[in-house]
Amino acid sequence: xxxxxxxxxxxxxxxxxxxxxxxxxxxxxxxxxxxxxxxxxxxxxxxxxxxxxxxxxxxxxxxxxxxxxxxxxxxxxxxxxxxxxxxxxxxxxxxxxxxxxxxxxxxxxxxxxxxxxxxxxxxxxxxxxxxxxxxxxxxxxxxxxxxxxxxxxxxxxx
Numbered sequence: 001x002x003x004x005x006x007x008x009x010x011x012x013x014x015x016x017x018x019x020x021x022x023x024x025x026x027x028x029x030x031x032x033x034x035x036x037x038x039x040x041x042x043x044x045x046x047x048x049x050x051x052x053x054x055x056x057x058x059x060x061x062x063x064x065x066x067x068x069x070x071x072x073x074x075x076x077x078x079x080x081x082x083x084x085x086x087x088x089x090x091x092x093x094x095x096x097x098x099x100x101x102x103x104x105x106x107x108x109x110x111x112x113x114x115x116x117x118x119x120x121x122x123x124x125x126x127x128x129x130x131x132x133x134x135x136x137x138x139x140x141x142x143x144x145x146x147x148x149x150x151x152x153x154x155x156x157x158x
Contacts, residue, residue: 077156080147081140088133089126093140098151106132 075097084093091106106129113125140147140156149155 072152072154074154074157075150077140077143077158080156081137084133084137084140088137089129093133093136097147097156100151 080093080096083096087093089106089110091103091110094100094103094106109125109129113122113129116122116125136147147156
């Protein structure tokens with residue numbers, strides 16, 4: 001009996017078919033080849049090849065530095081600064097810029113501060129939030145490194 005996994009001399013890389021035994025019907029086996037190293041794999045069954053310059057998971061599509069991708073409206077520095085000044089304790093400016101984790105923390109701390117206001121703990125929390133928002137307001141206006149771009153990496157417009 002021959003080894004079914006030894007290569008066939010006519011078709012390198014394909015296993016040999018086992019001989020059919022009597023009493024057991026077998027469907028014909030379809031064999032697929034593996035591409036050799038260094039050779040590009042051709043698309044099968046009408047598939048298009050995957051483009052090499054496609055964005056990876058959790059990345060913004062490629063664009064020139066300083067320019068927004070096609071179809072993406074860049075965020076305004078003035079709008080972000082006004083949101084930070086007037087609604088900064090709620091995290092509105094961070095929601096606008098796309099920094100959702102930081103914005104949810106600010107909103108959650110504001111709600112917790114309102115609930116604990118009667119115990120005087122909330123006063124300190126809300127005061128700290130407004131100081132945090134005012135510092136971020138100044139950082140947005142000054143164009144600090146953390147606030148030059150939005151969460152997608154697109155520069156803010158003036």
